[in-house]
Amino acid sequence: MKKDGTGWMQLTNNKACDSHPSFVPPNHARIVFQSNRDEEPYGGVDDGGIADIFMMNEDGTNVELITKGGEFPPEPGCGCEHGYNKPVVSPDGAKIAYRSQAELHAMNTDADGSGKRYPRLISYGEHACNHHTWFPDNLWVLYDAVWGELVGDEYLFEGKPVGRSIFKAKEDGTQVVPLSDDNLVITGPDGQYIDTASNTYPDGNCTGWAAKGDNWAFASPDGQFIAYHTRYGVVRGQDDSTKKEYSALNIMKADGSGKRTLVIKGGGPDRTGLDPQWTWVCGPKAWSSDSKWIAFKMWSAGSILRLPAEEGDEPDESEPPLRTNGQPAASISIFLINIDTLKIIQLTEGYSDYRMWWSPNGSGILFSDRGGVTRDDQQYSDDLLVMGVLNGDKDNVIDVEEWGAGSNNENYDGNHDQTPDWLQDHVASLHNAGGEHYVTIEAPDGTTLQGVWTSQNPSDGDLPPGVTCPAGFFGFTVEDITPGSTIVVKLILPAGLFPTTYWKYSDADGFEEFTYDATTGTGAIIEGNVVYLHLQDGGRGDHDNVVDGKIVEPGGPANFRSQVRPVPTLNQWGLIIFMILAGLISILYMRRKDIKT
Ligand SMILES: [Ca+2]
Ligand SMILES: [Ca+2]
Ligand SMILES: [Ca+2]
Ligand SMILES: [Ca+2]
Secondary structure, three states: OOOOOOOOOOOOOOOOOEEEEEEOOOOOOEEEEEEOOOOOOEOOEOOOOOEEEEEEEOOOOOOEEOOOOOOOOOOOOOOOOOEEEEEEEOOOOOEEEEEEOOEEEEEEOOOOOOOOOOOEEOOOOOEEEEEEEEOOOOOEEEEEEEOOEEEOOEEEEOOEEOOEEEEEEEOOOOOEEEOOHHHOOOEOOOOOEOOOOOEOOOOOOOOOEOOOEEEEEEEOOOOOEEEEEEEOOOOOOOOOOOOOOOEEEEEEEOOOOOOEEEEEOOEOOOOOEOOOOEEEEEEEEEEOOOOOEEEEEEEEOOEOOEOOOOOOOOOEOOOOOOOOOOOOEOOEEEEEEEOOOOOEEEOOOOOEEEEEEEOOOOOEEEEEEOOOOOOOOOOOOOEEEEEEOOOOOOOOOOHHHHOOOOOOOOOOOOOOOOOOHHHOOOEEEEEOOOOOOEEEEEOOOOOEEEEEEEEOOOOOOOOOOOOOOOOOEEEEEEEOOOOOOEEEEEEEOOOOOEEEEEEEEEOOOEEEEOEOEOOOOEEEEEEOOEEEEEEEOOOOOOOOOOOOOOEEEEEEEEEEEOOOOOOOOOOHHHHHHHHHHHHHHHHHHHHHHHHHO
16 A cells, blocks of 8 residues: 555455565565465365465465475464464565474575575574564574473473573574573563463463563664563463563664663663553564664553454453553553663554554654554554654654754754754764764755764774774765765764864775875865865765765764863972962961851
8 A cells, every 4th residue: 555545455365364474675576475375285285274475476466385395395383373484575585584383494585497495494492483583684584582491381491481582593594693592581670580471372282482581673774783672571371360560672782792771661771751651562663764763662551452353243351461450441652762862752642553664764654553442443453554754854864863962852953054954855963873972964955965874883893093983983875966076074073072083984995094185175174073074976085986976975083182171280389389379278268167167
């Protein structure tokens, strides 16, 4: 359907469960999905209606079963979730990560000349792999899983129940890296272990899985961070009992280091910023295109009542999480948080909103409104909605990020041209990586500033000796310039920050100082807190090295000088006179004090 909800068309129409669709990049002309339709038995062997993975054209034609033949033998399972399921297409469209027997696999999207897609097991030793998402590099798949020894319906490690952990697996099946194994035995932030039942399906046919622990890992578009959440309790007991439970939204670096909590019951890491009724944060998260904000959902306190799927059905009260019955109906709202400043913004209120997808250019969030507390009394099941416009220009920096350091000033004008920066294609205002400083980048009027990003250090290695970049690095692309021309881009730092030089980084040349060269008219000229970058398309300062009307720039202001001027030093006699004077003053002061008392 179109962004305004019109122009939708039905792609499949049958009694089977068709789910988990995704477009195949880069041209998005095909759709991969999961279905338990029975029409395609394996070489005459009926698989009993378990899930398989299919591909079709974007208009619903040319449906092809792709988990077929000797490479994909019929799989045991129970219902729609088993067999070959949950296909997720890689960002480049070349590979599909999926589940089979609750383990994580990958295959090639397109069959080769001999008709093979080379399915491969990429997880190993873990159980109940779930919630898999691709890393932006197309090489790694993030997922959560349980490992340990299965005793009864719980997995134990050194005798204690373990929760879910985050792992990343290489798509060729050669490597698995645990990212949160330090969190295997789950304790709450208060240090107490919370004993909860594992979440076993009541029919007993499928292996139980522990819901507590780390779940739902999503990498930021720039590949620097992984957002995930931790459940400190189970949401759905088999006996429907109410349990003390809460959860957190966390973040870590891509290598698993630097774990920190962004949101926990009541708001930020210090549990403020939101009404304490907001207790449960979970599920899919969506990153803004500038990798600075995360959209997440939270449950308010209250009882959960899901409206009937069809008129005449009984209301279903079994949906998680369990709340104290008798309270007003709970709602689920969508929030944004800035990963550095921890600023929280509530986007929706009073409904049951969940499952967000943020468009790659940052302009809007697609989400679902499920039955229960719904925008439309006549709706009994889930609706899809889209929220926009969250990025009013082309710089890749979302509107609230451009609204000043506190994300609360719609008129913020960092380059002082009387126009709010969020409305300007050639101006971007944003925090540096780490969030300590708020800067403005201004390209010439009439050009467009695109793909703005920040990083503390774009290289895996250290900065060169003697070079410090306390504000980190800034990357951007300036388009719509005269091919071959030299432009000046202003990097406006906060007042009081005085860099003395500017360093660039590229994969090809590593770090290099960008001093001003009068012969070519290129390089950095620094006046106070403003860096004037003289960049030539296809020449010095353009990292694409091509005359194409476009300049690609990553670099950072370096070696800040103190804003404090050196204090004139006293010679020895001056120092002695100063000490005598200071002594006299203190004696006088003490005497006056004596007189007063
Ligand atoms: Ca913007
Ligand atoms: Ca402006
Ligand atoms: Ca802007
Ligand atoms: Ca260029």
